[in-house]
Amino acid sequence: MIRINAEILTVGTEILLGNIVNDNAAFLSRELANLGVAVYTHTSVGDNHPRLANALEHAFINADIVITTGGLGPTQDDITKTVAAEFFSRKLVTHEESFARIKERFAGGALPENVERNALVPEGAEILQNDHGSAPGICIESDGKILIMLPGPPHEMEPMFKNYASNFLRRKSDKIFLSRTLKIIGIGETAVESQLRDLVDAQTNPTIAPYATIGEVQLRITASAENEAEARNIIAPVADEIYKRLNPQVYGEDEAELAEIIVNKLKGKNLTLAVAESCTGGLVSSMLVEISGCSAVLRESFITYSNEAKTARLSVSPEILKTHGAVSPETAAAMAEGAAKSAGANIGLSITGIAGPDGGTPEKPVGLVYIGHFINGKTQTEKHNISGNRNVVRTRSAIRALDFLRRSL
Amino acid sequence: MIRINAEILTVGTEILLGNIVNDNAAFLSRELANLGVAVYTHTSVGDNHPRLANALEHAFINADIVITTGGLGPTQDDITKTVAAEFFSRKLVTHEESFARIKERFAGGALPENVERNALVPEGAEILQNDHGSAPGICIESDGKILIMLPGPPHEMEPMFKNYASNFLRRKSDKIFLSRTLKIIGIGETAVESQLRDLVDAQTNPTIAPYATIGEVQLRITASAENEAEARNIIAPVADEIYKRLNPQVYGEDEAELAEIIVNKLKGKNLTLAVAESCTGGLVSSMLVEISGCSAVLRESFITYSNEAKTARLSVSPEILKTHGAVSPETAAAMAEGAAKSAGANIGLSITGIAGPDGGTPEKPVGLVYIGHFINGKTQTEKHNISGNRNVVRTRSAIRALDFLRRSL
Numbered sequence: 001m002i003r004i005n006a007e008i009l010t011v012g013t014e015i016l017l018g019n020i021v022n023d024n025a026a027f028l029s030r031e032l033a034n035l036g037v038a039v040y041t042h043t044s045v046g047d048n049h050p051r052l053a054n055a056l057e058h059a060f061i062n063a064d065i066v067i068t069t070g071g072l073g074p075t076q077d078d079i080t081k082t083v084a085a086e087f088f089s090r091k092l093v094t095h096e097e098s099f100a101r102i103k104e105r106f107a108g109g110a111l112p113e114n115v116e117r118n119a120l121v122p123e124g125a126e127i128l129q130n131d132h133g134s135a136p137g138i139c140i141e142s143d144g145k146i147l148i149m150l151p152g153p154p155h156e157m158e159p160m161f162k163n164y165a166s167n168f169l170r171r172k173s174d175k176i177f178l179s180r181t182l183k184i185i186g187i188g189e190t191a192v193e194s195q196l197r198d199l200v201d202a203q204t205n206p207t208i209a210p211y212a213t214i215g216e217v218q219l220r221i222t223a224s225a226e227n228e229a230e231a232r233n234i235i236a237p238v239a240d241e242i243y244k245r246l247n248p249q250v251y252g253e254d255e256a257e258l259a260e261i262i263v264n265k266l267k268g269k270n271l272t273l274a275v276a277e278s279c280t281g282g283l284v285s286s287m288l289v290e291i292s293g294c295s296a297v298l299r300e301s302f303i304t305y306s307n308e309a310k311t312a313r314l315s316v317s318p319e320i321l322k323t324h325g326a327v328s329p330e331t332a333a334a335m336a337e338g339a340a341k342s343a344g345a346n347i348g349l350s351i352t353g354i355a356g357p358d359g360g361t362p363e364k365p366v367g368l369v370y371i372g373h374f375i376n377g378k379t380q381t382e383k384h385n386i387s388g389n390r391n392v393v394r395t396r397s398a399i400r401a402l403d404f405l406r407r408s409l
Numbered sequence: 410m411i412r413i414n415a416e417i418l419t420v421g422t423e424i425l426l427g428n429i430v431n432d433n434a435a436f437l438s439r440e441l442a443n444l445g446v447a448v449y450t451h452t453s454v455g456d457n458h459p460r461l462a463n464a465l466e467h468a469f470i471n472a473d474i475v476i477t478t479g480g481l482g483p484t485q486d487d488i489t490k491t492v493a494a495e496f497f498s499r500k501l502v503t504h505e506e507s508f509a510r511i512k513e514r515f516a517g518g519a520l521p522e523n524v525e526r527n528a529l530v531p532e533g534a535e536i537l538q539n540d541h542g543s544a545p546g547i548c549i550e551s552d553g554k555i556l557i558m559l560p561g562p563p564h565e566m567e568p569m570f571k572n573y574a575s576n577f578l579r580r581k582s583d584k585i586f587l588s589r590t591l592k593i594i595g596i597g598e599t600a601v602e603s604q605l606r607d608l609v610d611a612q613t614n615p616t617i618a619p620y621a622t623i624g625e626v627q628l629r630i631t632a633s634a635e636n637e638a639e640a641r642n643i644i645a646p647v648a649d650e651i652y653k654r655l656n657p658q659v660y661g662e663d664e665a666e667l668a669e670i671i672v673n674k675l676k677g678k679n680l681t682l683a684v685a686e687s688c689t690g691g692l693v694s695s696m697l698v699e700i701s702g703c704s705a706v707l708r709e710s711f712i713t714y715s716n717e718a719k720t721a722r723l724s725v726s727p728e729i730l731k732t733h734g735a736v737s738p739e740t741a742a743a744m745a746e747g748a749a750k751s752a753g754a755n756i757g758l759s760i761t762g763i764a765g766p767d768g769g770t771p772e773k774p775v776g777l778v779y780i781g782h783f784i785n786g787k788t789q790t791e792k793h794n795i796s797g798n799r800n801v802v803r804t805r806s807a808i809r810a811l812d813f814l815r816r817s818l
Contacts, residue, residue, distance in 0.1 A: 012620075013618055014618070014620040015434075015435075015438075015451065016438055016448045016449065016450075016451065017438055017439070017442055017448075017618070017629065018434075018435040018436065018437070018438030018439035018440075018442065019435075019439075019590075019620055019627070019629070020435070020620075021430050021431065021432055021435045022430065022431045022434065022435070022451070023430055025424075025427075025431065025453070026424075026427040026428075026429070026430045026431070027427065028427070029424075029425055029426055029427030030426070030427035030428075031427075033426055033427065039425045039426075040425065040454065040455065040457075040460055041425075041452065041453065041454055041460070041464070042424065042425065042431070042451070042452065042453035043450065043451065043452050043453075044434070044450065044451035044452075045449065045450055046449065048449075051449055051450070051471075054471075055450070058467065062463075073598070073599075074599060075598065075599065075602050075619070076602075076609070077618075077619070105796060109794075112597065112599040112600060112603075113599055113600075113603045114599065114603075115599065131798075132797060132798055132801070153621070153622075153623075155623065155797070155798070155800075155801055209426070209428070210428075211427075211428055275712075277691070279698075280695070280698070281691075281694050281695050281697065281698025281699075281703075281707075281710075282686070282690075282691025282692065282693070282694030282695035282698065282710060282712065283691065283695045283698075284691070285690050285691030285712045286689070286690050286691035286692045286695050286803075288690065289688070289689070289690025289691065289692075289712075289714070289764075289803070290690075290799070290800060290803070292764075292765070292766055292767060292799055293767070294690075294714075295714050295715070298690075298712075298714055299714070299715055299717075299718065300711075300712060300713060300714065300715065300718040300722070301690075301691060301710075301711075301712035302709075302710075302711070302712075303684075303691065303694050303698075303707075303709060303710035303711075303712070304709060305698070305703075305704050305707055305708070305709065306704070306708060306709065309708065309709040309752070313709070343718065355698075355701075356701070357701055358701060358702070390699070390701055391699060394695075394698070394699070
């Protein structure tokens, strides 16, 4: 197997000023690892012609592939294409198909100034379509060097890599790499690792790589093989073993989204949902609405921050609120039932908690969250103590609430 | 003016695998910008001796200062000190004071294996105390080159930089740098640049750097001067001119958050708010609830996806929905009024639109969004055509709605 190695070269003064964190480099590293491409260096430089030219030249001393992000737009700051064209001694020419796509994007309105510069590309390059913006991606292969230029905004760059650039790279490798990613909620990274210690220690092919985000752990199992069927066979027994050990915490695989799983389950069972949120303030609903087609199952959501709203919208009795408080299993249960009944939905889901930084007491500290659901006429609640700042508490609460519903469906 | 410039060299295979995002480089960049040290390059390499040695050598070709993070610990993977000692041809020796601190940290318990290696430092180095871990930081100055090695864990590195390394650097710089960042909504990056072309072309001191995120453009104005007052004076006329040209689209500066501005404005005027969301599905409410203390102003939110909910919760008349449709200025207005009245709030804010990918028609395409507000007994609406995928449309819609409210308060 020839191991191809890559350098990721992110371009943008905002990175060097620390205005943004370099998520692009991390994303590309994970994707390249999946493709079996080793990454030995990340470099970031500003929107500065000589320094970028220097960095590009230096990158190709050690790397077979250089992937850049940023600097493809139409402004004077955007110099990546110019520097690349000089490096490969090529002219910049208009890519007509990209220009047509840009004009289509702005159909009916005036074209922004210089927008046509988005369609300038080095002559002879392979073009990667931008489904979410104006600047196309560009691949140049010459003298054993491969340069892939991607746009800077993650919502343009990430789908472009997944849908187009990865195919370009796959053609360069003589082995195939295949991954399955198991997605886990409700158990931390350290606990996952200690439950799988023997599997992780034994790993060679497939490899097992854990990756933690807020509220979730992902385990990526990667096999290299002659073909896809063989790779699947190498992965399967390891994945099965992990399921056996961690069930029911594995909620899905690969692109599966927790909210999507719930929307699809509800759709399949012809059930409707209503949500009542307090501390999460719309986050749970927003995660559900992210899923196209959620309107078929989500009847309505109530963001009832105040006690009055809990009573008016969800018929939570003032007595419950007075006796047990707004953050209590009793209130969570009443909110879930009230949401379902008020919206005429089959199922109610509720969250009430203390996101902080204020509002905690010794009995009810910041991070105390109750989630509840009302299914088939029965309420059930769960208590969680969640650590982190206000936003981490809110995000983890929302994920826990969705997962509670998933496990009960 | 002698402009000192630095390279940030972060060491760790976990960065190259994408298992962690490079927060250290972003943190150090912001801190160095504050100290007037220009950062021209970020580099990340793995825990690999020849590649780190190579990167260190290359860094000093262009940089006066190299700051590393990571690789100072006691395991075999921790090679930064060894590589640095070789680079400067110095021996590693035990720093007795650090070793005493380490023994104190583990007083009463057994010393972890190899922990004494934390106290090994290149001979003649200046030592930065680690108040939150075992490995001290190390400064080496030789032949006009300055190397500062910091530990990798952010909770050790950040206070070490702020409390000790920054003092070391302050002694090396004779100018200060100061920035103001103007934050802009409702006008794209290209349009911002074309309206400020003459200012951008003329920039030397201060410099003007645009940066775009979803739904927002930021302009960072940076001056270098002898002291803070002078830097402020250099920035002020440029900022004033930008305000004059772009008002009312500049919503705030620096750390200001749109949602925070709104919550504070409402608090200041003793006004309460209710929100009615359709396509955004809780995103607007969630942005507001991100702000600690928003409970004083946000009475309630209604996520009324269905027509029935719009009628039941917000008293949107079925006739309006039938005649004009759910995505119309009439429905947006009725939703805003209904939200305020139903929740007993002073102000109502509403969003209704087509987030896609389905549901568009030639007359009402994906991305068509109406936002409305009800203030002082009057409703007002705005129409937007927003491009992007479902989530981008939803995010931009939410930002536009908050900004509509801001401009009207």
